Amino acid sequence: MSTNEWPLWEVFIRSKQGLNHKHVGSLRAADSTMALDNARDVYTRRSEGISIWVVESNYVHANDPADADAYFEPSDTKIFRHPTFYEVHEGIKHM
């Protein structure tokens, strides 16, 4: 039996029109066609989606968790970046 493993793929599903694709998990597949089919079978069998993206995990670049302080903490003190000083008018949803 071959010891070569198929590459890992990250799966993104758009659950309905107008929403963004959202990361739902990963799977192994020999190529993009198989990755899409597998994603359809594994992640949309309870009608979770209307569109699938797959990206080979190799191509995903992530920040180093050790740099988390430098990356994210400075924004904690900038409350003026959050629009919480405004009153939201009645009837406006999703703010």
Add this chain to the structure above:
Amino acid sequence: MKNEALFRFLLRLGDDSLILGQRLAEWCGHGPILEEDIAMTNISLDLIGQAMSILDYAGVVEDKGRDCDKLGLLRFESEYVNLLLVEQPNGDFGDTMMRQFLFDAFRKPLYERLVNSSDKQLAAIADKSLKETRYHLKHSSEWIIRLGDGTEESHTRIQNSLDTLWRYSSELFYSDEVDNELTKTGILPDLSGIRSEWEATVNSVFQQATIVIPTNNWKFEGGRLGRHSEHFGHLLSELQYMQRAYPNMQW
């Protein structure tokens, strides 16, 4: 019975789905990879769902109070009229995909015609099933090409699968007084183009898979008339066990 030909046609259609669904379900927990295990059980569930609608409707046409459970789980061996192809054992993964591909390539053009049936219920069942079948055919075609045009070992093995299963393919196009009667009364649209469409699909996929159709013309038929292969009794004993051991049980 209002329409015996329609009843017999529905049994054939429903039994093909039921028996192939049962075969695929045997893969549950044994798939070569997790993703494929789920894919095969998804397809199995699609087929068993189709069988339920078709056999329920067969029960209505028969008008003797039998539903899909009674028809699906409590007939004797010779009363099942599925194709010999769909009852063949799973073998290896390639055998299962070849059996599936030969069947899917037939089912898709069949449903594409049945959506135009003058029988509204049959047309509605075909319309719902066609979407599922299109995916089944895509899935099995891709595997045939992948295995055939893959490594030396996968090529040899999928060619062997074709050599073994080809003899069951002529029965796909079995036709008798049931079909004639239904065509005459307008319930069935013209089904004559299915074979050439099937051949075109099969030839194109085999060409991409670099495998060849065996030249030997040895054919096996009989399932449509209730004559089954030796594997069928074992399949039924598993399929029917619950209803036989605990009659009328539900869950």
